[in-house]
Amino acid sequence: MELTLDILSFVLMTTGGAFVLIGGIGALRLPNVYTRLHAASLTDTMASILIIAGIMLQAGFSLAAIKLLAILIFLLLTGPTASYAIANAALLSGLDPQCDGSTVGAADGDDESGEELRS
Amino acid sequence: MPTNSNNKLYRVLLLGAVLAAAWLFWSGLYKPHLLALGALSLGLSLWLAHRIGTFREASPFSTMLKLPRFWAWLLVEIVKSSIDVARVILDPKLPISPTVVEFDTVCKGPISQVILGNAITLSPGTVTLDVYADRLKVHCLTAQGAEAIRSGEADRRAAQITEF
Numbered sequence A: 001m002e003l004t005l006d007i008l009s010f011v012l013m014t015t016g017g018a019f020v021l022i023g024g025i026g027a028l029r030l031p032n033v034y035t036r037l038h039a040a041s042l043t044d045t046m047a048s049i050l051i052i053a054g055i056m057l058q059a060g061f062s063l064a065a066i067k068l069l070a071i072l073i074f075l076l077l078t079g080p081t082a083s084y085a086i087a088n089a090a091l092l093s094g095l096d097p098q099c100d101g102s103t104v105g106a107a108d109g110d111d112e113s114g115e116e117l118r119s
Numbered sequence B: 001m002p003t004n005s006n007n008k009l010y011r012v013l014l015l016g017a018v019l020a021a022a023w024l025f026w027s028g029l030y031k032p033h034l035l036a037l038g039a040l041s042l043g044l045s046l047w048l049a050h051r052i053g054t055f056r057e058a059s060p061f062s063t064m065l066k067l068p069r070f071w072a073w074l075l076v077e078i079v080k081s082s083i084d085v086a087r088v089i090l091d092p093k094l095p096i097s098p099t100v101v102e103f104d105t106v107c108k109g110p111i112s113q114v115i116l117g118n119a120i121t122l123s124p125g126t127v128t129l130d131v132y133a134d135r136l137k138v139h140c141l142t143a144q145g146a147e148a149i150r151s152g153e154a155d156r157r158a159a160q161i162t163e164f
Helices: A002-029 A033-059 A063-092 A112-117 B004-027 B032-051 B061-090 B110-122 B143-150 B153-161
Strands: B099-104 B126-132 B135-140
Touching (some): A002 A033, A033 A063, A033 B061, A033 B126, A063 B110, A063 B126, B061 B110, B061 B153, B099 B143, B110 B153, B126 B143
Antiparallel strands (some): B099 B135, B126 B135
């Protein structure tokens, strides 16, 4: 029983670590702010769920496990809010979300998309 | 039926009681110094909640009860889309097709719209760019992700949460 839990928790934590790595690779490979955000959300959603679930199995039924669950819920509530703030700031500053990456990080001066947004 | 200000006082006290119970439960130490810190952060939290308008409208208890089911569905979606995004990132050809989807949401009211927007952002491969006047702008990493958003399942499920 102990061994099964240990193996399961190691598998969860290793998979979580792999997702952190993939998220990092994605943040480097993808072309612009919007697409890189997708890689970042791989790290702060999937990886945090897996890693904290793995640690919870190590903690067993205890107050520590409940605290870990609370930490996970707080992370999952605040993470997307921060992502939204970044994405919305990029949109409002006029970076075209339709661009395919050929104009990396360029707002190009004609910032009309930001104004259209609120009209 | 209590008056509006009574209702608001009730909501403030309810949140205060929940926060106080949470503090005592998490800390487990009952020294005066720590209790004072707890009271301070309780006051600060209530003030911030007041500033962002938490007490302006009721958040019915039934909403809380419906959340676990939504979270269970969301968890499955997160796992599926995580695998998709990981596959795209590790593919040597990097087959992305960034798409922006705009749609009118059936979610009425700020709570369900926040739940919907955050749920979309939470699943890898889709990020909410803007929520304005019942309209959502979503950036998708791939065209398949955009299809999933267009199907409107997340929209319907988020709307159900705040229905009575």
